[in-house]
Amino acid sequence: MKTRDQHNAPASDDDVVAGRVRIFDTSLRDGEQAPGFSMDRRAKLRMAQQLEALGVDVLEAGFPQASPDDFAAVAQIAGALQATTVCALARCQDGDIDSAARALEAARHSRIHLFLSTSPLHREHKLGMSKAQVLDTAVHAIERARGLCHEVEFSAEDALRTEPDFLVEVFSAAVAAGASTLNAPDTVGYTTPTEIVELFEYLRRHVVGAERVVFSSHCHDDLGMAVANSLAAVGAGARQVECTINGIGERAGNAALEEVVMALKVRAPHFGVDTRIDTRQLYPTSRLLAELTGQAVPRNKAIVGANAFAHESGIHQHGMLKHRGTYEIMRPQDVGIAETSLVMGKHSGRAALRQRLQALGHRPDDAALDEIFGRFKALADHGRELHDEDLDALALGHDPHA
Ligand code: KIV
Ligand code: ZN
Numbered sequence: 001m002k003t004r005d006q007h008n009a010p011a012s013d014d015d016v017v018a019g020r021v022r023i024f025d026t027s028l029r030d031g032e033q034a035p036g037f038s039m040d041r042r043a044k045l046r047m048a049q050q051l052e053a054l055g056v057d058v059l060e061a062g063f064p065q066a067s068p069d070d071f072a073a074v075a076q077i078a079g080a081l082q083a084t085t086v087c088a089l090a091r092c093q094d095g096d097i098d099s100a101a102r103a104l105e106a107a108r109h110s111r112i113h114l115f116l117s118t119s120p121l122h123r124e125h126k127l128g129m130s131k132a133q134v135l136d137t138a139v140h141a142i143e144r145a146r147g148l149c150h151e152v153e154f155s156a157e158d159a160l161r162t163e164p165d166f167l168v169e170v171f172s173a174a175v176a177a178g179a180s181t182l183n184a185p186d187t188v189g190y191t192t193p194t195e196i197v198e199l200f201e202y203l204r205r206h207v208v209g210a211e212r213v214v215f216s217s218h219c220h221d222d223l224g225m226a227v228a229n230s231l232a233a234v235g236a237g238a239r240q241v242e243c244t245i246n247g248i249g250e251r252a253g254n255a256a257l258e259e260v261v262m263a264l265k266v267r268a269p270h271f272g273v274d275t276r277i278d279t280r281q282l283y284p285t286s287r288l289l290a291e292l293t294g295q296a297v298p299r300n301k302a303i304v305g306a307n308a309f310a311h312e313s314g315i316h317q318h319g320m321l322k323h324r325g326t327y328e329i330m331r332p333q334d335v336g337i338a339e340t341s342l343v344m345g346k347h348s349g350r351a352a353l354r355q356r357l358q359a360l361g362h363r364p365d366d367a368a369l370d371e372i373f374g375r376f377k378a379l380a381d382h383g384r385e386l387h388d389e390d391l392d393a394l395a396l397g398h399d400p401h402a
Pocket of ligand 1: 115157158183186218
């Protein structure tokens, strides 16, 4: 097994400046863990290459101890990526740590992500461990992992339901043992933006060695607040956000990467931080994941859903034809979508119909437009979207459905 010194690129957190948030993608681990989203080795590798093109800083490739196939997938991804830190998940157990390290051997930048529950509920009912045992277990695991990869992340599972003073104790011990990223997961999606701000501010004030490490958020979406909570954590000093493409993940999912990234970009003056994501790759990445998993993206999904840049109502279409800023706060091209679509349906108005007919080469005068509009509404009232070929037929005086 390689030791840290034998890897070809040394670990470095020096590039983490106050104004940049690292994007840690866990689509291939937490996302893939959810029912309906499992991917085979080839699919995971294809997805990992696309995530590298997207520009994620850290890619969690899997949980090597979970299965031989997951081990092989992590090893293959570790050997294939160039610029992205490849991360493998491990429980605080020697076997897990050693197999994560072996799977990461070929990585140019490797990270072992250790996790251990810290909340009273998990300590008592899941681990059967005292506080002291949790502390010792975490420290031993971090010390072991530290020599086997470039960097170690420690996650206090169920952090948001952990006593804050115990969390400070565990995190301070984790820093002393060699962890460079401290992750406070909202494992069950229970927290609120106000609460997570309080916790991150408290941790940054009290953890010994806080200034040497990166604090990270990892929010689940059980109450639909994963993205809001992640952004709140960034406002309180988190400089890594763990998230997934299309928000896939355990139960209701994880914070959606595309939403976090575009919120930070569109509201840059508000947040004052940036990411290294090439946002034009967001839509292609979302489509690729949908294709590889066979799980469609909901039409109304923010940023990447089919309706995200589509307008059907006459009032909105009229506004968009005058100035796109009336009903869009970002350009579709910025997320990799070719253009805004004005969908021709029963809510559409004359202005959009005229514009679309003109784009198709028709030049109806006002009277002809009135007549076409009447027939268009009669058809669209049946709830159907009318496509260009339907509009061509209407303009030529034919019934497209005859
Ligand atoms: O949700 C969670 O707590 C996790 C940890 C393994 C980080 O996914
Ligand atoms: Zn999780």
